[in-house]
Amino acid sequence: MQTKIFYIDENSLELSKQIILDGGAVAFPTETVYGLGANAFDTAAVENIFKIKGRPNDNPLIVHVHSDYDISTLVEYVPDYAIKLKKAFLPGPLTMVYKSKGNVSKAVSCGLDTLAVRIPAHEGAQKFLKYVGLPIAAPSANISKHVSPVTAEHVYSDLDGKIPLILDGGKCCGGIESTVLDCTGEIPVVLRSGLVTREMIAQIVGQCDQYVLKDGERARSPGMKYKHYSPRCATMLYRFDGREDAVKQYNKSIADGVKAYILCDDKTAKLINAENILNLGTTEEQIASNLYLKLREGEKVAQLIIAIIPEKQDGVMAGVVNRLTKACKN
């Protein structure tokens, strides 16, 4: 199959609609990462997404809809706090999990009785979702376990020959996946950290929990248990206060002839002495936005990426630390 990359216009939108209606998959931009979308009502199309990615079949997908879509056709009950959060943050990088009405294919939620719904803010995503007019089940548009794609070229390098069309909406500005928030209980619970932070949610509705997977427990967000977001080279991970050990490891690797790079934020880069640096930038937003870009850049030039976790760990950095830890898990 030939994979085409087109900018988003009337022609490419028409083509994307035909592909989706025929049960195919289309990659599209969002403000977080690129998604790989299929008609959420079409079981074969949804199952095909799992096959294309090599995704474990117990890791459910998020359904994407445009801003005017009536989600009461998809989910049972939207609690008051969720209505407030929708007003505050949507469209945007926040995915909300509700009790499902069971109207979309069962393959979307992998048999769970809940449904994750996301209304992306990206203009190109909105155009695509409006043009197609259907709820679109979409994971990130990468091969399973690889770093999520933040450019059309990243999608192409993972999925060339496997999908017919990539809608090119430029670089995703957010850079890490949406916050996944469980809205089925009394208070909201963050299942996956992202750009809409636990602190931001608590500010609107008073309370917000953070789900922590305990050993042996069945994950509430099944994606949590997998190795993820990993570059195709060796990785090592150090805490901020272990940065001198990271530099020692770097020097040893270089002396052994291993092409090593240190991945860290600008603050850390200024504190250490190493030539090969993948610099994530200064502000929290920059660091999130550059994370996957630099991991993908790194895997092209490095045999070993030595990542140093930023000092700050709350707010947006909670999502960054979570992704970095999983990317460098052995």
Ligand code: TXA
């Ligand atoms: O920013 C994003 O969320 C991107 C873009 C494309 O929208 N999508 C994305 O999808 O990251 P994916 O499939 O890579 O991650 C979906 C996450 C997984 O951790 C999955 O376990 C969780 O959402 N999830 C999906 N449905 C769920 C449900 N019903 N209950 C709990 N967690 C769910």
Ligand code: MG
């Ligand atoms: Mg993913």
